[in-house]
Amino acid sequence: MSKKRVSRTLTGLLAGLVAVSCMGLSALAAAPESITIGIYSTTDMHGRCYGTDPLTDGSVNNSYLKVATAVKEERAKVDGSVLVDCGDIIQGSAITSYNVNMKEGEENPMAYCLRYIGYDAFVLGNHEFNYSSEIQTKFYDLLQSTDASVAGSPVSVVCANLIYTDTQQPKFKPYITKEFTVGGKTFTIGVLGFENVNVPNWDVPEHYAGLQFTHDGNTDRTYVYEWVNYWQQEMRETAKCDFVIVAAHSGEGGDAVGDGADGAKGSMEGFTAENQMRYFIENTTGVDMVMSGHNHTPGIYSIKNADGREIPCVNGGCNTLTATTLTLRSDGTLSLGESNALNLKDYEDDAGLSALIKPYYDETVPFVNQQIGTLSGKWDDVSDYYYTQGDTYDLVQKAQIWATGADVSITTPVPQKGFTLSSLFAEGAETAAVSLKNCYAFYKYDNNLLYMIEMTGKQLKDWLEQSASTYQIGEDGSLTGAGFGTDIAYGISYDVYVGNPEGSRVQNITYKGAPLADDAVLKVALSSYRLSATPGADSYGWYAATGINTGSDKVLFNASVSEQFGGVGGSVPLIIGEYIKSETAAGRDITPGHDTEFHVYATASDTMTRLQFVEKLHEAAGSPAAESAPFKDAGHNAALAWAYTKGIVSGDGTGNFLPDAPITREQAAVMLLNYAKSVEKGPVGAWAVQLSYADAADIHGWAAEGAMWNLISKLIPVGEDNRFNPNGTLSPADAQAMLDAFAAL
Known part of the structure; x- marks a missing residue:
């Protein structure tokens, strides 16, 4: 190589180094004073891993395919993100049912959804415990797998209150942390997970053998106890979290009642173990944000903690992605922005995730459709x-x-x-x-x-x-x-x-x-x-x-x-x-x-319904059953079918029989007349008589013939006032007396 060429090369290198140096100085000078972190959550997604439901063939407007699109759009707006799912994921769709029941939970598609989207943490829901510990373990292992051949990225399983009974240690990571740097300051965000403490009330012990859902000593089964006694100091002082999120598979619940020390709501009145997040916030300090779930109710709340500080509580409620902004500054300060619930139906399905899950859908379709x-x-x-x-x-x-x-x-x-x-x-x-x-x-x-x-x-x-x-x-x-x-x-x-x-x-x-x-x-x-x-x-x-x-x-x-x-x-x-x-x-x-x-009747037992009266007639007749009567509201009642075929009843003209309505005296008179005709015991010839009841004017025209025959048969008794009382009701004893009189006729 000639000296001239070497010289040109060195000159070029030096020029490049100067340029790089200048770029570094420029970048340093333009270093941001703040960054924005997006904090996102979903919950109660219940097996919705594909855009079509194999059971209805209809579109699913709140699936993980839409979460993937929403998250991708949101992440493009911020400098970093924290994404958490608050549980109830395995159970709920034909696709996951096929996976757990026919394939023993191998390669669960819900795990691939979370891995593809890039969730940071998954908090257990109660419906995860609907299945055997083997099926659960397969799901959690796939979620957390670091095998390069597994699609997507590992997702941490986080739960601070699923405790081994013998050691009193959590089965999973109680919390995770993520670090974000702005200027010379590094911030640590921690996410602590809580499972619903009522799992033992819903699932068989074999599904959580050797485990419990609070530490020993937590007799009231509160997250407050778990936080104060185990995790507050751990996260704030040991892990040195600058911002703490508690994500729980538990709803907000009602207002706690009664003031305790330092403004805390000390009373347990109104407390429910199943949905206790409002109670948790009101009785704690040191938590900056809460993610709730379980109750399938989307919501964005602000609840005062024990120090009187407003704490955001977000709930994706099974059909939204919650989105909250957090600003981190180089001077070491931070501030929360507003929270929103992004409706998943407003987003398109992610094509990549759809392609990944389609084989699971395809194998489910023939399974559910086969005759x-x-x-x-x-x-x-x-x-x-x-x-x-x-x-x-x-x-x-x-x-x-x-x-x-x-x-x-x-x-x-x-x-x-x-x-x-x-x-x-x-x-x-x-x-x-x-x-x-x-x-x-x-x-x-x-x-x-x-x-x-x-x-x-x-x-x-x-x-x-x-x-x-x-x-x-x-x-x-x-x-x-x-x-x-x-x-x-x-x-x-x-x-x-x-x-x-x-x-x-x-x-x-x-x-x-x-x-x-x-x-x-x-x-x-x-x-x-x-x-x-x-x-x-x-x-x-x-x-x-x-x-x-x-x-x-x-x-x-x-x-x-x-x-x-x-x-x-x-x-x-x-x-x-x-x-x-x-x-x-x-x-x-x-x-x-x-x-x-x-039978369920909208009456008291001392008031006979229209259907019961028909059943009494059928019982007295000893007749065989007939095919169902064409009444929309009466089901397959044998007595009613018999009465319809015999011409004893005809319904209300709109296709209903009104079986639960109390039978009136004039309705009974018509049915008794029709019954008599059906067994050739009714009136013959020119038999019509004048209605001489004192209240004859109150008798409906359609019931006049029945009332006339009652003047002859005297099956329905009247009092000394000679009033037929056409709209009066009958008791079972009244009906039995009529049928006894009919039998003697």
């Missing part, structure tokens, strides 16, 4: 299952009895709104295919596991009374109330009179045709949700009524650990599918029908 059986027969279209016995939920009850060998089945209806198996029949078709998709349509919670317990007759009666207390009578006389705390039963027959005082609403309970004795011993099939109750967490009154939960020696069968149903996780909708498959394998169609009956 597993054939429906035949005349299925009713009853869908108000709390109030009217219907064919669809009779199938649920029969499947539970088949799987367990129980005497009685109880369940709370959890269908997709309005779904009935009759809707699967094409116009004029005599058969219809049924699939697992359809099972999920009328029983949508696959985390409900099937159990069988031993109950006395009294315990069952007490629980039915508790369930009946949820019913109400609306201003228009219709039945209302009822919900997840309301069970219906099969294997026994009974009546519920909502007009009776609470505690005496359930009447006429029979088992195998005889009154149910208090000391009778029954095997009862039911879901795990009821058995999650404890004395301290008894939301629906099950434990108070029965004293039985998952830890009781009255538990006879747990489908999730049974040889026959362990493969489908003991899941109720999947067991219904197994029942249908079993019938199909035996060469049988699935047909409607029931062996026992229940």
